[in-house]
Amino acid sequence: MMTYKEIREKLQNKKVGIAGVGGLGSNCAVSLVRVGVRRLVLADFDIVDESNLNRQFYFYDQIGMKKVKALADNLYRINPYLELTIFDKKLTPVELLANYSDCDVMIEAFDDSREKQMLIETMQDKFPNMPLIVGSGMAGWGESNDIKITKYDNIYICGDSISEVSEELPPLGPRVGIVANMQANQAIELLLGKMNEYGDNFK
């Protein structure tokens, strides 16, 4: 176990990469910053659209803004002492390798499954020791207990692994938020160590 002060001290020099700042990335970033992560690398090419407000951490008056800029504004309102590196561009393999190489842990927060696959293959190929926390399967509503983390070596896949986003099964705040926070929680566990390893009082 650790006090909150110890937790913040341990997290303050860790660097977390987040690729994509839509429903998963924006909520995950907020959660990480609230716990005490100070150094983040954020990238996205998109702008805030009204349809994003059902799940993404943006506000009505930010519609039309670049997502990375809007998210940076929101994160600085939680903690003005952050060290954010932001990229307003689409992430290709070259961009991923150039900008995320020194992260302690990386969060995959894309929408499209092809992009998710591209990120995992690119990062595992060049940085096989960097833990990757991936979101897969979070469309729709309810069925909270189906959302879980499956571990494949140092790749952690969060979601129900089944519910794909479609016209009839849109992504909605609660389930996307659960997965985003599960990704944040896994990142924190990797950065701090398992909470039970800090003492017997927890058992």
Next chain:
Amino acid sequence: MEITLNNRTEFLDLDNLTVNELLKVKNFTFKMLVIKINGRLIKKDQYNDAHIKDGDNVMVMHLISGG
């Protein structure tokens, strides 16, 4: 032969098969996959050439859209 597939022991009638053959045998129908054999990444263009042997540790992850 006996392999470990996604952290579970699996018995297969064949002694040697490619990644594509394994996907067919196990009925993996998801399109977006990431595959590792003994911790080594196997990219899509290698699915026909990469062989799985007795004792191998195979991981097949599938990715679906949404985020």
